[in-house]
Structures are given as structure tokens and as C-alpha cells.
């Protein structure tokens with residue numbers, strides 16, 4: 001299946017610019033219907049995928065839109081992912097139950113929407129250098145039930161589970177991607193297992209952030225990929 005992105009880019013309603021593009025967030029529209037619009041207050045996403053797999057790009061990657069924040073209501077879960085460093089993809093969805101409730105178990109995505117999303121995520125991962133680990137559900141960033149089908153994970157109708165989605169976007173087969181950053185965590189070969197073991201190379205733990213940053217700089221100067229994380 002050959003996909004293409006329909007250009008629906010507009011500056012209208014884009015609240016801020018300067019997106020750092022380090023994470024990809026997957027959402028569901030939250031209503032039964034199809035839309036590719038940013039609300040007038042800037043709430044929305046960069047991409048929208050319709051039921052038949054048509055992909056619309058609503059704003060440039062540089063845009064910061066209101067998509068994954070707490071809105072003063074949700075609790076932040078992810079330590080780093082924010083509106084300012086995340087590209088959002090909104091999947092149009094259907095519901096056989098009560099569509100006024102995210103908790104309803106009968107929300108679902110069509111195969112076409114999910115397949116198109118996998119294609120788009122792989123393309124963006126390659127273009128923007130985003131690891132599979134940084135492909136998140138909105139739910140992984142704050143405690144919102146979004147996207148409902150991948151939070152309930154009940155495979156209702158044509159919905160996949162989140163781990164099935166992650167398996168597909170992690171598969172490098174048709175993205176031409178073979179390189180993996182030295183020093184980044186690697187998943188083992190058993191990619192169809194839902195529980196993935198990660199092996200992390202650590203070379204120091206420090207009480208003061210500036211000492212950790214100095215060590216990271218030394219490693220970076222030697223050509224290693226080094227990141228500072230709290231533990």
C-alpha cells in the first residue's frame with residue numbers, strides 16, 4: 001500500500017513555533033467522526049488520519065500545538081515529553097458504545113487508519129531521528145485515556161493492542177533503517193514478545209547534575225551517545 005500525505009498545512013490557530021521534535025504521540029479523536037482541524041485555541045495535532053487511511057498534515061513540524069499537556073487537569077507521567085518537543089498524530093476512530101465516555105470499551109480504529117499510522121510513524125522516525133522508544137501514547141505522557149483503543153488494549157473489532165502497534169513501528173524492514181545509536185538501549189531479538197528486556201550501559205551516577213553533565217560531555221567528545229537521566 002502506497003500512502004501519501006495530503007498537505008493541509010495552515011498557520012491558522014498555531015499557538016507557538018519552535019518544536020524540538022523528539023517524541024511522537026498517538027491520539028484518538030475522542031469523538032466518532034473525521035476531522036483535520038486545529039481548534040481556534042490551538043488544541044489539536046500535526047497529523048490526522050481518516051478511517052480509510054488518508055493522512056492529512058495540518059501544521060508544520062515546527063509548530064507547537066496543545067496536544068499532550070496537562071491542561072491544568074491531567075497528571076504529568078512522562079519526565080521529558082511535552083507539547084514543545086512532541087509531534088502529535090490524531091487517529092479518527094469509531095465507537096459502538098457510549099462515545100461520550102473514553103472509558104467505553106467499544107472504541108476502535110480501522111485497519112486502514114492503523115496501517116497508515118504505522119507508515120507515517122516509520123517515515124517520521126527516519127526523517128526526524130526518533131527512536132521507537134520515543135513513540136508514545138498520549139496516555140504515556142499524561143494520565144488521559146487517549147488513544148482509548150490502545151489504553152483499553154482489548155482488541156475490540158479491528159483494533160490492535162499497543163504492543164502490536166509498537167512492534168510494527170519498530171520493524172525496520174521497509175524504512176531502510178539499520179543504524180542504531182551506540183549507547184542507546186537495545187531491545188532484544190524477541191520482538192514479538194510483549195515484554196521486552198532492555199539492556200542499559202551505565203557509566204556513572206552522580207549526586208550533582210553538573211558532574212553528570214561533565215561526564216556526558218567527556219563521552220560525547222569521545223564519540224559516544226550519552227544522555228543524563230534521573231533515576
Ligand SMILES: [Zn+2]
Nearest residue numbers: 027028138146
Ligand atoms: Zn490525546
